[in-house]
Amino acid sequence: MRIISGKFGGRRLTPPGKIPARPTTDKAKEALFNILVNRYDLAGLQVLDLFAGTGNISFEFISRGCPGVVAVERNFSSVSFMNQVKEELQVSELQVVRADVFRFLKTDTGRYDLIFADPPYDLHNFTDIVYTVFERKMLKKNGCLIVEHSNLVNTGNLPGFREKRQYGQSGFSFFEDASEDHVQDHE
Numbered sequence: 665m666r667i668i669s670g671k672f673g674g675r676r677l678t679p680p681g682k683i684p685a686r687p688t689t690d691k692a693k694e695a696l697f698n699i700l701v702n703r704y705d706l707a708g709l710q711v712l713d714l715f716a717g718t719g720n721i722s723f724e725f726i727s728r729g730c731p732g733v734v735a736v737e738r739n740f741s742s743v744s745f746m747n748q749v750k751e752e753l754q755v756s757e758l759q760v761v762r763a764d765v766f767r768f769l770k771t772d773t774g775r776y777d778l779i780f781a782d783p784p785y786d787l788h789n790f791t792d793i794v795y796t797v798f799e800r801k802m803l804k805k806n807g808c809l810i811v812e813h814s815n816l817v818n819t820g821n822l823p824g825f826r827e828k829r830q831y832g833q834s835g836f837s838f839f840e841d842a843s844e845d846h847v848q849d850h851e
Contacts, residue, residue, distance in 0.1 A: 683741050733759070746760045813836075
């Protein structure tokens with residue numbers, strides 16, 4: 665696993681074997697960030713990384729200049745690894761939160777430009793993430809929720825669905841809240 669681009673580009677991250685995570689592959693991550701850098705000025709984004717695992721995605725955002733990233737993960741070993749890398753890289757932009765994602769979503773009061781969620785592929789209630797993010801209005805105006813999932817999953821019927829991109833066994837679904845009340849409430 666490596667950081668692809670930015671100030672830490674090329675840096676390898678080697679998590680201990682006991683971390684129960686399925687990091688986003690370099691190929692899929694590179695494709696995702698190619699999309700993101702063409703749509704957003706990453707240097708201005710506040711990002712929420714759910715099911716952060718090893719912090720692979722969080723560190724990529726920070727490397728590319730995001731001023732604030734909140735990484736949520738419940739596994740103690742994963743949280744310890746992210747904090748270790750945070751210290752090694754001397755990054756203050758990352759806030760690591762050890763919590764259950766679903767509990768966190770119900771209590772967090774933050775609003776984000778981009779929310780990335782990479783739940784386990786066998787998690788059956790992952791669609792609750794989409795509903796909760798929109799119900800709690802966690803996205804800022806023009807914000808985006810991206811959910812990584814198995815490429816076999818159909819997300820086209822979920823609220824705010826915009827598009828799905830597939831890379832190997834992985835799929836990324838992009839969601840945006842374009843409802844009138846969202847635009848009026850948060851301008």
